[in-house]
Amino acid sequence: xxxxxxxxxxxxxxxxxxxxxxxxxxxxxxxxxxxxxxxxxxxxxxxxxxxxxxxxxxxxxxxxxxxxxxxxxxxxxxxxxxxxxxxxxxxxxxxxxxxxxxxxxxxxxxxxxx
Amino acid sequence: xxxxxxxxxxxxxxxxxxxxxxxxxxxxxxxxxxxxxxxxxxxxxxxxxxxxxxxxxxxxxxxxxxxxxxxxxxxxxxxxxxxxxxxxxxxxxxxxxxxxxxxxxxxxxxxxxxx
Numbered sequence: 302x303x304x305x306x307x308x309x310x311x312x313x314x315x316x317x318x319x320x321x322x323x324x325x326x327x328x329x330x331x332x333x334x335x336x337x338x339x340x341x342x343x344x345x346x347x348x349x350x351x352x353x354x355x356x357x358x359x360x361x362x363x364x365x366x367x368x369x370x371x372x373x374x375x376x377x378x379x380x381x382x383x384x385x386x387x388x389x390x391x392x393x394x395x396x397x398x399x400x401x402x403x404x405x406x407x408x409x410x411x412x413x414x415x
Numbered sequence: 416x417x418x419x420x421x422x423x424x425x426x427x428x429x430x431x432x433x434x435x436x437x438x439x440x441x442x443x444x445x446x447x448x449x450x451x452x453x454x455x456x457x458x459x460x461x462x463x464x465x466x467x468x469x470x471x472x473x474x475x476x477x478x479x480x481x482x483x484x485x486x487x488x489x490x491x492x493x494x495x496x497x498x499x500x501x502x503x504x505x506x507x508x509x510x511x512x513x514x515x516x517x518x519x520x521x522x523x524x525x526x527x528x529x530x
Contacts, residue, residue, distance in 0.1 A: 305457075334517050346458075346505065346521040353517075392457055396517055401446055401465075401509065402473060403519060405457030 303328050305395050307406035314383050315414050322378045322409045324393030330354075334396040335369065335376045336403065341389040349391075352376065383413045417441050419522035421506050427528045428496040436491040436525050438506030446509045447489040448519065451475065451502040458505060464489055496529045503527070 304327040314320045326335065337349040350360065352369050360367045364381045380387055390410045394403040422437045440447065445466045450458035450473075460473030464483040478500055480492040489508075493500060503526050507519040 336518070338521075344503065344526075345523050348518055348520065351518050394457075396519075400460075400463055400471070400473075401511060401517060402448055402460045402463050403450075403458070403507075405450075405459075407455075407457045 303330075303395050303397055303404040305393050305404055305406035307391075307393055307409050309409045310407070311410040311412070313412045313414065316385060317382050318413075319379060319381050320383050320411065320413075322380075322391050322393075322411070324376045324378065324406060326374050326376065326393070326395045328395060328397070330398055332398050336394040336396065337367065337376075337378050338392045338394065339389045340392065340408070346392075349378075380411075383411075385413050385415055387411060388413045419506055419508055419520055421504075421522035421525050423525060424523070425526045425528075427530060428493075429530060430496060430498065432496050433492070433494050434496070434527075436493075436504055436506075436527075438489045438491065438522060439487050440489075440506075440508040440520075440522075441487065442508060442510070442520070443486060444508035444510045444520075445486060446511065446519075447483065448507045448509075449473075449479075449481065449489070449491045450505045450507065452505060452524075453502050461491065461504075493527075498529050501527060501529045 306325045339347040390408045393406045419440045448463045449461040462481040464470045506522040509519045
C-alpha cells in the first residue's frame with residue numbers, strides 16, 4: 302500500500318523567513334511519481350511540481366526548491382523568503398503506476414505573517 | 416482551453432436525495448478521476464477511468480457511481496445522499512505520456528452539504 306506522511310500539520314512563519322515542508326512516502330513500486338500541490342484559501346488545487354523516481358536532481362523554481370532523496374523516501378519542499386501570498390495548504394502526493402491515481406498526504410497549512 | 420470544469424460549485428442536499436456532479440475536460444486526457452476532500456484532510460480517490468467505457472473503484476467508492484461514455488465527460492452520481500458524503504469533490508484528468516505525463520489537473524471543486 303502507498304502512504305504519504307506530512308508530519309507538520311501547521312507552520313507559521315514571518316514574511317521573508319525560509320520554510321521547509323516535509324514529505325515522507327512509502328511505496329513498493331520501483332517507478333513512481335511525486336507531486337506537490339498548493340491549495341490557497343480559495344480552494345482550488347494548483348500543481349507545483351512533478352518528479353519521477355529516476356530523477357533525484359534537486360529542482361529550483363524561483364523561490365521554490367525541492368529536495369528528493371530516495372534513500373530516505375523524502376521529497377521536501379522549501380520556500381525561500383516567504384511571502385504572505387504563500388499562505389496555503391500544501392499537499393504532497395504519490396502516484397502509483399497501476400491506476401495512475403494519487404495518494405495524498407494530509408497537508409501542511411502554512412501561514413505567513415506580515 | 417478551459418481545462419477541467421465542474422458543476423455545480425455548491426449544492427445542499429437532503430438525506431436520501433440524489434444528484435449528479437458533472438465534470439468535463441477539454442484537454443483530450445484519457446485518464447479521469449474523482450476525489451473527495453473532507454475538512455482538514457487530504458484527498459481520497461473515489462473512482463477513476465482510463466478511457467471511455469472503462470471505470471474502476473478507488474479507496475472510497477461506497478455510495479457513488481460513475482460512467483464514462485465520452486473522453487470529455489466523467490459524471491459522479493450520488494444515489495442516496497448521506498451526511499457522511501458532505502465533502503468537497505474534485506475531478507481531475509491526466510495523460511500518461513508526453514511532456515506533462517502523469518500530471519493531474521484538477522477542477523475547481525464542488526462543495527456538497529448533506530443535511
